[in-house]
Amino acid sequence: MRFSKRISQMDTSDLRNVLALTARPDIISFAGGLPAPEAFPVEALRRAADRVLRTQGPAALQYAPSQGFAPLREKLAQRHRAQGIPCTADDILMVSGSQQGLDLAGKVFLEPGDVVLCENPTYLAALTAFRAYECRLLPVETDDDGMVLEDLEQKLSAHPEAKLMYVIPTFQNPTGKAWSLERRKGVLALAEQYGLPILEDNPYGDLRYEGEAVPTLKSMDTGGIVTYMGSFSKVLSPGLRLGWLIAPPALLEKYASAKECTDLQAGTLSQMVADAYLEDNDLDANIRRISALYKKRRDLMLSCLAEGLPAGASCTHPQGGLFLWVTLPEQIDTTALMPVMTARKVAYLPGVSFFAGRDVRCCLRMNYSNAAEDQIVRGVETMCRVFRDTLAKG
Amino acid sequence: MRFSKRISQMDTSDLRNVLALTARPDIISFAGGLPAPEAFPVEALRRAADRVLRTQGPAALQYAPSQGFAPLREKLAQRHRAQGIPCTADDILMVSGSQQGLDLAGKVFLEPGDVVLCENPTYLAALTAFRAYECRLLPVETDDDGMVLEDLEQKLSAHPEAKLMYVIPTFQNPTGKAWSLERRKGVLALAEQYGLPILEDNPYGDLRYEGEAVPTLKSMDTGGIVTYMGSFSKVLSPGLRLGWLIAPPALLEKYASAKECTDLQAGTLSQMVADAYLEDNDLDANIRRISALYKKRRDLMLSCLAEGLPAGASCTHPQGGLFLWVTLPEQIDTTALMPVMTARKVAYLPGVSFFAGRDVRCCLRMNYSNAAEDQIVRGVETMCRVFRDTLAKG
DSSP states (O other): OOOOSGGGGGOOHHHHHHHHHHTSTTSEEOSSOOOOGGGSOHHHHHHHHHHHHHHSHHHHHSOOOTTOOHHHHHHHHHHHHHTTOOOOGGGEEEESSHHHHHHHHHHHHOOTTOEEEEEESOOHHHHHHHHTTTOEEEEEEEETTEEOHHHHHHHHHHOTTOOEEEEOOSSOTTTOOOOOHHHHHHHHHHHHHHTOOEEEEOSSTTOBOSSOOOOOTGGGOTTSOEEEEEESTTTTOGGGOOEEEEOOHHHHHHHHHHHHHHHSSSOHHHHHHHHHHHHHSOHHHHHHHHHHHHHHHHHHHHHHHHHHSOTTOEEOOOSBSSEEEEEOOTTOOTTTTHHHHHHTTEEOEEGGGGSTTOOOOSEEEEEOSSSOHHHHHHHHHHHHHHHHHHHHHO | OOOOTGGGGGOOHHHHHHHHHHTSTTSEEOSSOOOOGGGSOHHHHHHHHHHHHHHSHHHHHSOOOTTOOHHHHHHHHHHHHHTTOOOOGGGEEEESSHHHHHHHHHHHHOOTTOEEEEEESOOHHHHHHHHTTTOEEEEEEEETTEEOHHHHHHHHHHOTTOOEEEEOOSSOTTTOOOOOHHHHHHHHHHHHHHTOOEEEEOSSTTOBOSSOOOOOTGGGOTTSOEEEEEESTTTTOGGGOOEEEEOOHHHHHHHHHHHHHHHSSSOHHHHHHHHHHHHHSOHHHHHHHHHHHHHHHHHHHHHHHHHHSOTTOEEOOOSBSSEEEEEOOTTOOTTTTHHHHHHTTEEOEEGGGGSTTOOOOSEEEEEOSSSOHHHHHHHHHHHHHHHHHHHHHO
């Protein structure tokens, strides 16, 4: 059989093998991006499902409009307005998780060879989603405050034909960093100047453990260039597969057509269960409960790393989200060390796949939301011992 | 903003406008492809959801493997083996409804300009899904027994480079026709001879109201060239958004990577609810119950059409599925008549969009599963009167 060219760019078997390995119950895994099992409001969602199926059963099991269940879009619009994004239900398209938002953005915007700007490093599954459209990924230098404006300006003037910019300004995946307000304003201004649409991915923004909230790009998007992606995956449940896009009308229409051609609509039952949950419960109370749990795990992981990491290594101190990022001395190849780690029953996600150029091998991503406290202590200790031993051996 | 070329091929706003219009409660609509609301086993699915969330809540709300929930794939494999398709759970990939199967096939196989063979007419949303990959759709002549082998052979010898063939051999959308065994064998043999992969879409096959079952292409696929698409949408619930692909291992691996890049996985809760339903209930009993209902509606619609259709018009007599197909005298343009129909509070789906060449305007698709008996009587009568009046006016 002759396959498409794009499919060779989409081979995810390496990553799937890592994640399958780390799903083994004997392995302490910091590799995935899973919420804690105790983070889900199981009983409230059970009651929501029960009420929906008792009172609106046939509607919940039927096809529904491709834009999404209207009452749910109303509630999301209200929530976003309260967070500073002026929008109505009409401005929202429900999608099957944020990952689908990435694919739809590729469908709507990208031709082979098109330039897509992104942070360096950035979310690896976004890189794969865009690679499926055979684009050229151009990473922009990123420091603790976000994209470096000088580098962005240089890249934009060298590539004024760039088609799209993908960013995760708040508690970024993989680094956990949040952009400063100044950088947000600067990036928006440059993108407007060059007429470059921005895709702002914000699945973690509600999970803040310290510091002051910083406005989203979308809340400052007076030029209508930003597509905002929200998600229930980290604050309610990833198993419902529900995310949403907020975009200006002419652009949302394109996304809606792409969504319909791709899989008709997001799940009706999922949407109605989420809607019933929001009607009968306080999502923010759930977010506060999860945040307290994750803050404790973040603090524990940071203190274990401070104790165990070898000299010359450093890690980020995320103010929220699910991930932190470790940078080791350059002689350490975190991918090459994976077999040693899994033999010692511990796993992280090697950093190389998060770089568009696949050119940095001494970093790794750690998830602190999914592991219990004792696993964090033992797992970080084991990992750090391997790093120290590797450096000692030269 | 500069959009991709493909997105202009994916404009579904016309169709969405028709379907939105026909969702008006004052309109009798035969336009959609919806199951009857009373077809859903609401109480059994409510109990399934309740059991899953009571006993496996955190797992049902968490991320799950991209290939799909293993126990559900086991049950589907067993079901398909009983229907003559030799397969195991490993040969199955769960997708977010069959529509996603079409998109994934496009992703895996198609380059711009690639030739895709299909029936003429064929499922309109398949045409749109493939057009998103900028392919060239080549319709093959189709009669009451299926694809015409002579025309297929001619098209294949003229286009040996063809990349994919898309077919719905059983209770086709839009015509409701089923291919004869002889044609199935003939098409398979030709496709094997030319090394052409086949995508066999079979969402309606279980809904047979009369006649003997005919084997699926996949059950005779000794060469491993067929991807089979199954779906819960017509036999259990479309709101769960669950379909599945069955394909040889090397091909399934490609689909799995494409699925993962596109939206990670099908909904976990949906899959576990479907699995619990299959564990505690007899899906075939539900299918028999639905079939009895739909047979009655089909019979009623056929008799109303026999009475009302003008001379020179004809309709198919489907042995199963959800649709029948009306061919009117050539001077009738079913698209142009839509405003008249909706003014008289009745709607069908104009036929032109089902032809890859958009070159036949005197046909229409009617759905008989979703309308109540009295609506069928009144709706068909109204429609037929408009057709007769239009012809009388010349």
